[in-house]
Amino acid sequence: MKKCPKCGKEVMDNINVCTACGAKITESKVKVEKKEAAPAYGVITGVLAIAGIYLIANVWSLLGALVYFVGFGMALSEIKRDKDFSDKNFGDFAKKSFKKQNILKKGIPAIVVVIMPLVVAYGIYGWIILDSVRTAQHITDLIM
Known part of the structure; x- marks a missing residue:
């Protein structure tokens, strides 16, 4: 209304x-002003992404994927909130993101968003192969 x-x-x-x-x-x-990202927010998204990849590889792939997706969602929302970002200029935005003064608040979230397809592929591999091997090893350890 x-x-x-x-x-x-x-x-x-x-x-x-x-x-x-x-x-x-x-x-x-x-006119909505977009807020600048805080450097700590970029670090948090990076830590969540690394933790997710670690969990996929070493613990349980589904849990790792969920942790990574939380970091991905935070990174994507932060990138879209940035005043320099638009859907048409992601390449230019990425170039500016990797300058020394922007790496924490823009660069890390950009990396988390860009490597998403690789993490999805690795997560599927982990879910099918690694988790199956871990489960088989656990069953073998219980029997022996």
């Missing part, structure tokens, strides 16, 4: 004329 600028009555979003006073209601575009 939006409010009529003339009389203040609430009007449905799809209506452009106030039903109470007849005033024309125009959409006011509110």
Whole structure:
């Protein structure tokens, strides 16, 4: 619901004329400022990504994938919040991200997002092969 600028009555979003006073209601575009990422946030996404990859390789692939996906989601949301980012200029954004002053707050999240397909492939391999071998080894250890 939006409010009529003339009389203040609430009007449905799809209506452009106030039903109470007849005033024309125009959409006011509110400019949303994107906040800068904190360097610690980039480090957290990197730590989650590394922990996820470690868990995929050494513990349990599904748990590792879930941890990585949390880091990926945080990284992607942080990248999209950045004022320099747009869907059309990811290459330029990535180049700026890897400069020394930007590596913690932009570079690490960019790396986490870019290597996502590799982690998915590795996670599937880990789920099918590594977890099966670990389970077989555990069963063998129980029997012996």
